[in-house]
Amino acid sequence: MNIESVILEMARAAKAASIWMARCPTAQKNKVLLNIADRIEAEAASIQAENQKDLDRARDLGLSDAMIDRLTVKDATIQSMAQGLREVAALDDPVGAVTKTWTRPNGLEVSRMRIPLGVIGIIYESRPNVTIDAAGLCFKSGNAVILRGGSEALHSNQALAEIITRALKAADMPEKAVQIVPVRDREAVNILLAQEAFVDLIIPRGGESLIRFVVENSRIPVLKHYKGVCHVFVDESADLDMAEEISFNAKVQRPGVCNAMETLLVHRTVADEFLPRMARRFAAAGVALRGCPETCRILTGTSPATEADWYEEYLDLVLAVRVVDDMDAAVAHMTQYGSSHTEAIVTSDYRRARRFVREMDASVVLVNASTRFNDGGQLGLGAEIGISTSKLHAFGPMGIDELTTTKFVVFGDGQIRS
Amino acid sequence: MNIESVILEMARAAKAASIWMARCPTAQKNKVLLNIADRIEAEAASIQAENQKDLDRARDLGLSDAMIDRLTVKDATIQSMAQGLREVAALDDPVGAVTKTWTRPNGLEVSRMRIPLGVIGIIYESRPNVTIDAAGLCFKSGNAVILRGGSEALHSNQALAEIITRALKAADMPEKAVQIVPVRDREAVNILLAQEAFVDLIIPRGGESLIRFVVENSRIPVLKHYKGVCHVFVDESADLDMAEEISFNAKVQRPGVCNAMETLLVHRTVADEFLPRMARRFAAAGVALRGCPETCRILTGTSPATEADWYEEYLDLVLAVRVVDDMDAAVAHMTQYGSSHTEAIVTSDYRRARRFVREMDASVVLVNASTRFNDGGQLGLGAEIGISTSKLHAFGPMGIDELTTTKFVVFGDGQIRS
Structure with missing residues (x-):
């Protein structure tokens, strides 16, 4: 036959x-x-x-x-x-x-x-x-x-x-x-x-x-499921201890999987305080950073990110970092460069949390939790046959x-x- | 441009x-x-x-x-x-x-x-x-x-x-x-x-x-939405007055639409009683019948149905009629020749009603109601953008x-x- x-x-x-x-x-x-x-x-x-x-x-x-x-x-x-x-x-x-x-x-x-x-x-x-x-x-x-x-x-x-x-x-x-x-x-x-x-x-x-x-x-x-270019946005109102734990977990806990963070977005107001401590934590874990000009100004010696970095799914201990003016700029970045897979915000602001979950177009949108939770088992679906990044029939795990x-x-x- | x-x-x-x-x-x-x-x-x-x-x-x-x-x-x-x-x-x-x-x-x-x-x-x-x-x-x-x-x-x-x-x-x-x-x-x-x-x-x-x-x-x-080859199965336990009204409505009320009945299946036990009265009703409305051998025996002079008739979406005052031995034969006929669009049973039997809705693979499965109800407005969806006969994302109206x-x-x- x-x-x-x-x-x-x-x-x-x-x-x-x-x-x-x-x-x-x-x-x-x-x-x-x-x-x-x-x-x-x-x-x-x-x-x-x-x-x-x-x-x-x-x-x-x-x-x-x-x-x-x-x-x-x-x-x-x-x-x-x-x-x-x-x-x-x-x-x-x-x-x-x-x-x-x-x-x-x-x-x-x-x-x-x-x-x-x-x-x-x-x-x-x-x-x-x-x-x-x-x-x-x-x-x-x-x-x-x-x-x-x-x-x-x-x-x-x-x-x-x-x-x-x-x-x-x-x-x-x-x-x-x-x-x-x-x-x-x-x-x-x-x-x-x-x-x-x-x-x-x-x-x-x-x-x-x-x-x-x-x-x-x-x-x-x-x-x-094409790819996961997942972001964490650290808002100006974020609890920075929480932001540090979430960002670290999202990048480092298992970098080779689709729900790991690939780009960290930081509100300009807290960048000077947050980036140095976060960078120390990442450096200790061997994470290489690629920064926007503002990130490179704050963290001297950081490799500059190119336009291609924002689209990149590293699946590795590499992270792109960008300082943004406000939440609108963060959402615009995620919309342009993201893959509609997993997007997280760390914030203490009620209205921004509400707006983020409403406006963010991704299969899993998280407030104050790690991107690593985009997983059928973690979200309580019992078991997972896969993750869909297209919208018809199923979107997400x-x-x-x-x-x-x-x-x-x-x-x-x-x-x-x- | x-x-x-x-x-x-x-x-x-x-x-x-x-x-x-x-x-x-x-x-x-x-x-x-x-x-x-x-x-x-x-x-x-x-x-x-x-x-x-x-x-x-x-x-x-x-x-x-x-x-x-x-x-x-x-x-x-x-x-x-x-x-x-x-x-x-x-x-x-x-x-x-x-x-x-x-x-x-x-x-x-x-x-x-x-x-x-x-x-x-x-x-x-x-x-x-x-x-x-x-x-x-x-x-x-x-x-x-x-x-x-x-x-x-x-x-x-x-x-x-x-x-x-x-x-x-x-x-x-x-x-x-x-x-x-x-x-x-x-x-x-x-x-x-x-x-x-x-x-x-x-x-x-x-x-x-x-x-x-x-x-x-x-x-x-x-x-x-490809086509609607919809059936009504008149079970031996059917209220024959109800079966007559439903069959007539399913075929005649608006024959040119996808949820109109195209083939009538009748349980052998009630065929001798049901078919002649149904045929008179259809004849008065100008419906042309195409019958299986048993139908042609009961309704002498009926045109014989060919194998192709069972697949046909007439969208017209034409109806294929088949006498079947039991509900299993009816379900098997619908499964083989139907288009998974709309299937109805007329029955008074509790177990058969339950089995039919469980086993029948169609976007809308009805017990004791006309196939013409496969419609977003009629089923209460408010308005309808179309009917899907494939299963992914949406099935039915x-x-x-x-x-x-x-x-x-x-x-x-x-x-x-x-």
Whole structure:
């Protein structure tokens, strides 16, 4: 069979399985999730043996240490996959939940009921844990899923897929509810992205180039996350101790992730006081600064920022710093250079706090808290399939509710239109 | 200026205006909407004079009577446009509404707040009233909008756009919040559909070929409505008087619209009793039937239905009729041949009613009510920008809430991540 037939057959089978999945009772879904978790632990050795094949091949191909690290299924990876599935099993089932009910003057009782999206395609890099995390969330939300992980992880992913398949079989559920693309050829991705008749949503997870490739080639709607150029604005009314802790946390606690701060904006009135103490704290943590002229005046010796710095997602211990005249200038900066991802203000001023949350166009807007809270788990969504920086369907962290949609349910007693 | 520059400039200007629109207070938006309504009434004569230019040209081009009818701005059209705007002004403003609030264990207060999508492009046929209806809904929901109506309506649309522009100017609001593509060339549509950097959503309104063209050429997300192959299933437990009224209403009350019934499914147990009386009623209304073999046995002389009939959206006084063995067969038929638009059951059986609303995969699922209620106004959404038959973002009738998304707003008092 050629690749096109393989993918087309998978897509058709997923669509058929999705009808079954949509009707599957919560208890049965949870049982399967817990069973997969148990099997992953019980069969850790064989998963890791398959993973070793991928690792050997990766070393032959000369992959970077960072890539090999992400590819490795450690004992801790096994534990975290199993634990993640148990947490997903414990979440409320969104399917069938009625989000709103109202009655029309003619007596019709109208409500909106959550239903699965149908078939979801996940395209990701060579991290075998994503296979389990994504499969678990799609499964709990009643969707069929087609997983296409990085070609370097194929053996590991197939080992995990086989465990899932056996758990589905054991529960008399359609095996095609969770499928893994079994070929390495990248052409498989292009073909999958063309199956709009069968696949309802594509979620790419990985670096910006992977995501751009998916967006540009997909005929299926894509929920995407480009980058996080996140800001903290320290207002003139800020508690400067709090501002220091928040700024430090936002930059340093985990600099390589999308919700880390990339640019610090400081109100002119407090810049002379705040910047030197903040700079000492950053220097001790090894953070390199790139400053606007005013920042360089206050912190002599700081590298000057170029226009490009304001757009930069460093994902590293590097921070751009700009002194601004007022909150309007801060908001204007974030609007122009930001990525609508996460924006924070530190302020003690009631009106500015209100205006900031109202006016700031970002998926998560925070007052007096670190940008690092833009995360499904941290915000209480239970688990996260990703973060969306585009507005349609979902904006910000996406939990399992975001893997559903709503239909209208109408109960009448013979109503007709006149 | 070439077309590309014109469209690009419009898209940029819309994006800039959208920031202003997102922050615009409700009272000011309502004032502008009411002002546009007043101006449309006051300047009806000049709108109709411009419309006459379109009509003269349409006759020269030999357009069909039906198209000319839709193109004509009658006195009633003026009234309905003005009235529509007043109704939109009276709707609750979705922007800023907090849909949910919760507190995290660390004290963070998290909420989801509705915000506009940004810039919406509406692509539609030669119906000048859509210009006002769509502009009003996008405006009320805080979005900037680019309108591209059918080229045959250009004079009419420009006259309406000028009124909107003057109302915006009078209120000191950015004129570019509502713009009309000023060129007839279809290339303008292709260029608009490529402005993903500035336009957040495209809504096509019109026939299936227009919608397919937009979907196939857009790099911007599209909310679309293909067709309505809607069914009524008359269960064995149905009150047959009710079933007769609902079936008649669903087919005959307005056969040319997407929520009219196209196929009637009848439980075998009641077919002998129900079909003859229903057929008499339909015959009196001039409805032509296409029956399955069993239907043709009961109603001798009925034209046999072909496989293609089950997929057909007649939009006319034609109805396919099929006798089914049970509810499972009815649901299977709807799943295979339907368009996930609107599905109704007539039943007195509690368990079947519950199962039907749970299992039926359609944007509106009704028990004991006519399919004709799949309509934003009828379901209580206030007004409708369209109906979506795809699941992402919105499924079913879309009111102004569906022209918004939500952001997360987080209030803290210094929280950081550890």
